[in-house]
Amino acid sequence: MPAVVIDDIHKRFGAIEVLKGVSLTVESGQVVAVIGRSGSGKSTMLRCINGLEPFQSGRIEVAGHEVVQNQKRLRALRKDVGMVFQSYNLFPHLTVGQNITLSPRVTQKVPEKEAVERAREVLAQVGLSEKYDAYPETLSGGQQQRVAIARSLAMQPKVMLFDEVTSALDPELTGEVLIVMEKLAQGGMTMLLVTHEMNFARSVADVTVFMHQGKIWEMGPSEELFTSPKTPELANFISAGVK
Amino acid sequence: MTSFGWPEFLFLLRSTGWTLLLTVIAFTLGGVAGGGIAIMRLSRNPVLRWIAMLYILVIQSIPVLMVLFMSYYGLTLFGIELPPTVAASASLAVYVAAYLAEIWRGCIQAVPKQQWEASASLALTRFEQYRYVILPQAIRISLPPTVGFLVQLVKNTSIVSVVGFTDLARAGQLINQAVFKPFQVFTVVAALYFVICFPLSRLSRYLEGRLNARRSH
Amino acid sequence: MAMTLHFESVIAASPIIIDGIILTIELSASAIIGGTALALLLVGTKSLAPKYVGWLVDAYVELMRNTPFLVQLFMIFFGLPLVGMRMTGVQAALLAMTLNLGAYSTEIIRAGVDSIHKSQIEAGLSLAFSRLQVFRYVVLMPAIGRVWPALSSQFVLMLLASSICSFISVPELSGAAALVEQRTFRSFEVYIIVTVTYLIMALTLKLFLAWLGRWLFVGISMNAASGEKG
Numbered sequence: 001m002p003a004v005v006i007d008d009i010h011k012r013f014g015a016i017e018v019l020k021g022v023s024l025t026v027e028s029g030q031v032v033a034v035i036g037r038s039g040s041g042k043s044t045m046l047r048c049i050n051g052l053e054p055f056q057s058g059r060i061e062v063a064g065h066e067v068v069q070n071q072k073r074l075r076a077l078r079k080d081v082g083m084v085f086q087s088y089n090l091f092p093h094l095t096v097g098q099n100i101t102l103s104p105r106v107t108q109k110v111p112e113k114e115a116v117e118r119a120r121e122v123l124a125q126v127g128l129s130e131k132y133d134a135y136p137e138t139l140s141g142g143q144q145q146r147v148a149i150a151r152s153l154a155m156q157p158k159v160m161l162f163d164e165v166t167s168a169l170d171p172e173l174t175g176e177v178l179i180v181m182e183k184l185a186q187g188g189m190t191m192l193l194v195t196h197e198m199n200f201a202r203s204v205a206d207v208t209v210f211m212h213q214g215k216i217w218e219m220g221p222s223e224e225l226f227t228s229p230k231t232p233e234l235a236n237f238i239s240a241g242v243k
Numbered sequence: 244m245t246s247f248g249w250p251e252f253l254f255l256l257r258s259t260g261w262t263l264l265l266t267v268i269a270f271t272l273g274g275v276a277g278g279g280i281a282i283m284r285l286s287r288n289p290v291l292r293w294i295a296m297l298y299i300l301v302i303q304s305i306p307v308l309m310v311l312f313m314s315y316y317g318l319t320l321f322g323i324e325l326p327p328t329v330a331a332s333a334s335l336a337v338y339v340a341a342y343l344a345e346i347w348r349g350c351i352q353a354v355p356k357q358q359w360e361a362s363a364s365l366a367l368t369r370f371e372q373y374r375y376v377i378l379p380q381a382i383r384i385s386l387p388p389t390v391g392f393l394v395q396l397v398k399n400t401s402i403v404s405v406v407g408f409t410d411l412a413r414a415g416q417l418i419n420q421a422v423f424k425p426f427q428v429f430t431v432v433a434a435l436y437f438v439i440c441f442p443l444s445r446l447s448r449y450l451e452g453r454l455n456a457r458r459s460h
Numbered sequence: 461m462a463m464t465l466h467f468e469s470v471i472a473a474s475p476i477i478i479d480g481i482i483l484t485i486e487l488s489a490s491a492i493i494g495g496t497a498l499a500l501l502l503v504g505t506k507s508l509a510p511k512y513v514g515w516l517v518d519a520y521v522e523l524m525r526n527t528p529f530l531v532q533l534f535m536i537f538f539g540l541p542l543v544g545m546r547m548t549g550v551q552a553a554l555l556a557m558t559l560n561l562g563a564y565s566t567e568i569i570r571a572g573v574d575s576i577h578k579s580q581i582e583a584g585l586s587l588a589f590s591r592l593q594v595f596r597y598v599v600l601m602p603a604i605g606r607v608w609p610a611l612s613s614q615f616v617l618m619l620l621a622s623s624i625c626s627f628i629s630v631p632e633l634s635g636a637a638a639l640v641e642q643r644t645f646r647s648f649e650v651y652i653i654v655t656v657t658y659l660i661m662a663l664t665l666k667l668f669l670a671w672l673g674r675w676l677f678v679g680i681s682m683n684a685a686s687g688e689k690g
Contacts, residue, residue, distance in 0.1 A: 089361035103365035306623035401528035425538035440526035
């Protein structure tokens, strides 16, 4: 069974149509990278998948949940789908440990002791065991983003969504985050990531999707897509190396 | 004619106590209601949102004095005779609720939108989002303006004599009628208000400075 | 329990109410103009005069902001005649409102002046303006423009606070309401009518000030800071 099925979704912000019929399937265990210029609709598509953006028509199914604007069903979906944001969005008034244990304890009723164990595990996974009691503001951007990934992992999701997670980072800090993501991919996690990191998409993603003007313009196995783009738009995009 | 001496001064001090008590009760009642109205104002339900908006708009556009009269006479019209303390604190709470609701709405909205998105993505319910993520941050932001409003409340309690409550201002008026030394009497009255309000004003400013320092670094 | 409202006798007394409305508007408009003028004078003084004069301004502002308007009104109405300044209730009300609003406006406009970037002042001085001219031509309008929303709320609060002048029997709208109430004994009806009237006046003033701000301060960004409530 595929982990994510997007079927012909249309999305408008007022009069502007940002998604003009997008369809995409992500198999379980697959890593799919979405690239494209800003304004191409790639982040909006990702946000539609966990219901942060409503869409006008089409259908999305993720981890066995259909995306509908019903709070209860959305919560059930979000327990199975992790999301990591560009601006980390850690809760500044909580320690790293509290950030990670909050949702498991509150939404999954995991006992305190087990939630803490789980938190230490995922924190070790992202290489930040020693930061359990630190507050987010004392961490670097790269560390904060790794904590955000750990926070999602503690929910034990079936699918992980990454929305330009290295775009807000200084160049020297992107590496540590990408390494964590690469390890996650090797571990068999189903991942859908919107990214500007071409090399990462090329080397880690099984499939790369190029979005342009609200449509999936071109997609295919990553290596193939990057070496022999079929459309001039993609060729242009790759050669310009633009954001 | 009596003079302005110790007994009169002690009367003023006792009335200051009443002013403070009234402030605390009105603030507590109005705070509870105001918190609810602030959340209603930000609700996803348009009817709740409109009710809250209308309440805030109306109360903020009429004099506190009218709020007092309306609540007081409105209640007596229904045959409810309230003791002055209850009448004064209940009607002040009506006023407090509107202003605190508006202040706190601003503070809740000052929490970045991404905090809502991140906590929603972690499957928290709206209540859990408020409880664990949004309110703890909003409360920190709300401290300076809330303390600032407390100063306004202390001063606005001075008109509760219209519902029969003897507060500090009313006591000053009574003493002045007896001794007719307006400068002395009202200077002492003003000084007593100042002693309450000035430290609160300073506190509000100090908290704001601290908050800005935290944010800018 | 039967409860009916009777508006007839109240409506019969409407001339008193209308006089009250007019007086409220006159008092508020005069206090807004006078208070703003006073505030400009005080802000200018604080910016340009020696430090100890500035301290006097600070003391005045803090005293007014941390004591109730009602007490200020009593002090003026009952106190000043003792030192030979006899005045009517209306005069006392106008003086108290102007002094009160002047203090709040000083605080607000000063915050606006503080927000003007130093380079603007330096640019003005380098164009051979005097310090007073820089204040007048370079600093003042942008400063007021930036705090216009806060200043507007303060003006509206003053209109609402003018009702307190009924405590010294000034027949502005609230005072008029008290007169009609004594005559008709229809307290609730009177206060419904008067409350709605205040509501309309306050909303009209809000709209007018918003319009005035757009007209006066074209191109100056206003921050959304709201005024102090009191």
